[in-house]
Amino acid sequence: MGPEISQFLAGMRKTMEQVVLPNLSDRFAQEQAGIVTATLAFLEQVHDKVFHYELLEHHLYQRLLGQTLDLLSVPEVTDPEIVETLAAIQRQLTEDPPGGDIHLYRYDRLRAGNESMKELLCALIRLQPALPDAVRTALGDLLQPFFRDLERRERSWVKPLGFDAQADQLPDIAELLYCNDRLQLPGDGRP
Amino acid sequence: MTGPRTPTEGLRHRPTEAWIAAQRARFPVEPTIDEVFTHKLRKRMAAVEHSLDFSGLDARLQEFLAAQTGQSDLRIEALERLSGGASKEQFSFWLHWRPEGAERPVRQRMMLRMDPTEAIVETHRRREWEVLGAVHGQVPVPEVQWLDPEGRALGRPALIAGFLEGTVRPPGADRMSGVGMYFAPELRAALKDEFVAILARIHNLDWRRCTLPSFAEPEPGTTQAVDWTLGLWERAWHEDTLDAHPIMERAALWLHEHRPVVARPVLVHGDYRSGNFMYDDRLRINAIFDWELAYLGDYHDDLAWASLPLFGCADEQGTPLASGLLPVEEFLQQYERVSGNPVDRERLRYYQVLSYYKISVIAVATSLRIAHGRRTHLDAMMNFAAGLGYIGISELNRLLDRI
Numbered sequence: 340m341g342p343e344i345s346q347f348l349a350g351m352r353k354t355m356e357q358v359v360l361p362n363l364s365d366r367f368a369q370e371q372a373g374i375v376t377a378t379l380a381f382l383e384q385v386h387d388k389v390f391h392y393e394l395l396e397h398h399l400y401q402r403l404l405g406q407t408l409d410l411l412s413v414p415e416v417t418d419p420e421i422v423e424t425l426a427a428i429q430r431q432l433t434e435d436p437p438g439g440d441i442h443l444y445r446y447d448r449l450r451a452g453n454e455s456m457k458e459l460l461c462a463l464i465r466l467q468p469a470l471p472d473a474v475r476t477a478l479g480d481l482l483q484p485f486f487r488d489l490e491r492r493e494r495s496w497v498k499p500l501g502f503d504a505q506a507d508q509l510p511d512i513a514e515l516l517y518c519n520d521r522l523q524l525p526g527d528g529r530p
Numbered sequence: 531m532t533g534p535r536t537p538t539e540g541l542r543h544r545p546t547e548a549w550i551a552a553q554r555a556r557f558p559v560e561p562t563i564d565e566v567f568t569h570k571l572r573k574r575m576a577a578v579e580h581s582l583d584f585s586g587l588d589a590r591l592q593e594f595l596a597a598q599t600g601q602s603d604l605r606i607e608a609l610e611r612l613s614g615g616a617s618k619e620q621f622s623f624w625l626h627w628r629p630e631g632a633e634r635p636v637r638q639r640m641m642l643r644m645d646p647t648e649a650i651v652e653t654h655r656r657r658e659w660e661v662l663g664a665v666h667g668q669v670p671v672p673e674v675q676w677l678d679p680e681g682r683a684l685g686r687p688a689l690i691a692g693f694l695e696g697t698v699r700p701p702g703a704d705r706m707s708g709v710g711m712y713f714a715p716e717l718r719a720a721l722k723d724e725f726v727a728i729l730a731r732i733h734n735l736d737w738r739r740c741t742l743p744s745f746a747e748p749e750p751g752t753t754q755a756v757d758w759t760l761g762l763w764e765r766a767w768h769e770d771t772l773d774a775h776p777i778m779e780r781a782a783l784w785l786h787e788h789r790p791v792v793a794r795p796v797l798v799h800g801d802y803r804s805g806n807f808m809y810d811d812r813l814r815i816n817a818i819f820d821w822e823l824a825y826l827g828d829y830h831d832d833l834a835w836a837s838l839p840l841f842g843c844a845d846e847q848g849t850p851l852a853s854g855l856l857p858v859e860e861f862l863q864q865y866e867r868v869s870g871n872p873v874d875r876e877r878l879r880y881y882q883v884l885s886y887y888k889i890s891v892i893a894v895a896t897s898l899r900i901a902h903g904r905r906t907h908l909d910a911m912m913n914f915a916a917g918l919g920y921i922g923i924s925e926l927n928r929l930l931d932r933i
Contacts, residue, residue, distance in 0.1 A: 366613040374910045381917075451535035457774035458536055464779040468787070483931065486777055490924035500917025504710065504843070 344386050352379040377501065384499040388512060391522045392496065393449050394442055398524045400456035401437045403485050404428050407463060410477055411470075418469035424462045431455055491515070542769060542899075545571040557765035558757050560746040560825070562654045567765060570652045579904040580647040584611065584621070587684070591623070591642065594683035595690075598676050601627055612641070614698060616915070617651055617822070619644045619907050622693050639693035641672060645686045648905035650897050650912065652766070653822035655679050655687040657744045661797070661824045662691065664740035669731055670816050694817045696808035709918060710843050711804040711854045718845075720813035722856040723864070728807075728818060729836065730869030733796045733829040745826055748795050755792040755827035760785055760884070763891050771895035772902060777927045778894075781887045784930055790877050795826040802832045803841045804853040829871055834881035837861055840889060840922060879933065886926035893919025 355376040363369045408428050411421065435441060435452050442449075464482070467475050494503065495512045503509065516522055534540035541549045550571045554564060588609045596602050604627040612620040621642040628635050645655065656679045662671050672691035681687040700713050713721065737745075748755035764782055771778075800823025808817040835841075837852035844850050845857075852861035862873045893915040901912035 367611045370613045371908070371910055374914050378910060378914055381914075447535070454535045454539065454773060457776065458538055460776050461774045461779040464776055464783060467783060482776070482780070486780065486927050487931070490777060490920075490927045493920040494924040497917040497920045500914060502709065502917040503921055504839075 345383055348379050348383045348386065352376055352383065355379065381499045385496065385512065388516060390446055390449070391516050392492075392512070393446070393453060395492075395516060395522065395524060396453050397441055397449060397456075398437075399485070399488070400453060400460065401432065401435070402526060403481070404456055404459060405432060405437060406481055407460070407478065408432070410481060411463075411474065413474070415471045415474060418466065421463070421466050421469055424459060424466065428459050428463075431459060538774075539772070542771070543574075545574055545769075553765060553769055557761040557768070559761040559765060560758050562657055562744045562746075563758070563762050566652045566654050567762075567769065570648060571769060573648065574903070578647055580906050580909075582907050584609075584619075587621070588623070590684050594678060595625065595627070595676065597683070599627060604628075609642075616908060616911060617649050617653075617820070619646050640675065641691050641693045642684075642688055643691070644684065644688035645681070646900075646906040646908075647686070648900045648903060650892055650900060650906070650908075650915075651823060652896075654744060655689050655822075657824065658822045659689050660740075660742050660744055661821045662689075664737070664742055665732065665735065665797075665821075668735060669728055669818055671818055671821070694808065696810045696816050698805065698808045698819075709805065709841055711841075712843050713804070713854045715846070717809075717813065718851070718855050721809055721815060722861075724815045725807065725853065725855050726861060726864045727868055728815060729799070729802055729832060730865060730871070732799055732802075732818075733832070733869055733871060735797050737797045737826065745824075748792060748826055750795060751791060751793055753789040753791055755795050755825075756789045759825060759827055759831070760789065763884075763888050767891045767895050770891075770899040772898050775894070775923065777923050778887070778890060781883060781890075781926050781930060784933075785880075785884060785887060788880055790828070790880055792828045796829050796871075798825055798827045798829065798831050800824045800832070800835075802836045802853075803838070804855070805841075828877070828881065829869075830874065830877045830881045831884065833862065833865060833873065834878055834885045835888075838882070838885050838889070840886075840918070840925065879929075883926065883929055883933075886922050886929060890919050890922035890926060893917075893922060895919075 355372060360369065360372050360376065363372055408425060411425055416422065416425075441452060463478075467478065470478065491509075492512070492515055495509050495515055497503070498506050498509050498511070534543050550568060553571070554568060559567065588606050591609070592604070592606050595604055595606070604625065607624045607626070609621055609623040612622055614620075621644070623640055623642065625638050625640050626635055627638070629638070643655075643658075655677060659674055659677045659679070662674045665671055666673055672694050674689055674691045676690040678684045678688045699711065700717055746758070748758065760782075767778060767782070799818070799821060801820045802818070806818065806820045807815050808819065810816045837858045839850055841853055842851045842858075843854045849857050852858045855861075856864070862878075865871070866873050897912040897915040897919065900906045901909045906912060
């Protein structure tokens with residue numbers, strides 16, 4: 340199979356930069372062509388990491404939801420909406436269990452699973468005021484490192500788009516995903 | 531392009547009347563905001579791709595203006611699309627006509643500002659029209675001339691104003707929509723005082739004496755002003771986002787639980803920053819643009835937005851500048867001095883969180899939504915804007931961790 344996607348993208352970007360952009364006279368067209376060119380440069384950086392990015396997210400959301408279930412499945416938690424959401428999380432984790440074979444499925448299926456888990460987590464966050472104080476604090480402590488990793492990962496992902504004034508302090512997305520060229524899934528028991 | 535992945539996502543893609551009713555009940559907003567948001571969702575049921583073809587617009591424009599002015603012999607020429615901006619489609623044209631009271635016909639350059647099929651911020655052209663009319667003469671703004679609020683004549687809602695000459699982007703500033711714009715020291719020195727003074731004038735305007743029928747008046751001494759603006763941004767998030775996001779949920783909850791009372795609502799510009807003002811050859815600010823997000827609320831909202839690090843840049847020594855013009859602390863102190871409005875740092879912090887929430891809604895939810903539906907003249911830019919949005923979410927989370 341060829342050419343590689345990266346080769347397609349690099350060829351298009353070069354054409355935009357050296358043929359199309361210098362010959363545009365309309366300012367609106369110049370502006371938009373500049374964005375297309377910059378987007379191609381971004382895609383060159385990330386296109387081969389998309390599946391692994393989503394696979395890592397899948398692993399992390401599954402792990403977090405499992406921990407959340409353990410934390411909140413206690414007698415003090417009685418709010419009906421929370422109890423219902425916890426049951427939905429349990430169903431999700433039963434249908435798509437940790438350590439399963441999601442990596443063998445199509446990308447769309449992986450994304451759909453991630454979106455379902457995000458929606459469940461968001462529902463729980465919204466319902467936090469109905470938790471007993473001590474349980475809410477414990478949930479906050481569980482979520483905080485997850486949030487930090489999430490925003491750092493997303494920020495590294497969009498770094499090649501060029502908006503970030505702190506770009507030089509951010510790791511490249513490959514550094515967050517891989518160690519020794521292998522996807523790192525925290526807590527999977529592998530080195 | 532993939533279809534919906536969850537039932538909630540399916541409803542966002544193809545809203546039902548029941549789901550629209552649920553959104554309206556869940557998020558309190560001003561009546562005119564409810565009107566545009568509801569209209570947006572109903573339009574979404576018809577999957578219409580936005581076309582950039584504007585042939586035929588000049589004829590419609592001519593017919594509209596002839597009807598508005600009663601001058602069947604007026605003439606339009608050189609209708610052309612303008613670059614810059616991220617929200618509305620903008621065009622300039624030359625109009626041959628006789629303004630009221632003029633003895634002879636004139637040739638005047640005009641600007642047409644028109645909604646795309648779906649915009650990065652859904653706003654009401656009538657509100658923008660009213661507020662531009664209200665501040666004209668007190669704040670430098672283009673003079674509004676005509677309004678097609680529902681787009682019955684021009685195809686989409688639009689307003690027409692006099693065209694002003696000047697510079698929005700200083701030399702070398704090529705960032706999208708004024709974000710991170712750099713002004714050289716001599717420009718900063720010339721513009722910064724006026725930037726603060728105009729903001730003070732906006733906030734001290736006696737809006738009760740203005741004609742602003744599309745603006746709901748929040749009850750002083752209550753959280754109603756915040757309820758409405760938070761309702762707007764939350765509703766936009768939940769109607770537009772392509773992905774649920776736990777940090778956005780965290781922020782929304784915090785914003786709800788910490789809503790401040792607004793003792794004395796003022797006119798808030800809603801998007802006061804670099805990229806939304808223009809200066810002339812004498813280095814005087816001659817226009818403030820983008821009033822579409824104006825509302826009656828807390829002046830700290832504009833202060834937080836104008837000094838958001840995301841929109842500014844650092845000076846040559848690395849000091850962060852509000853809107854690229856002056857150090858943040860100097861901006862706040864000068865504002866206090868000029869306006870007489872005290873800056874409450876705790877309240878400012880609330881609006882900083884709200885500001886990051888807003889920019890994240892705009893650049894992660896709405897921009898990606900309209901690009902997904904191919905509903906705008908700037909689909910490529912709207913996808914690209916995600917780069918800004920995820921920085922916004924990151925900064926939002928870091929700010930919440932520090933509070």
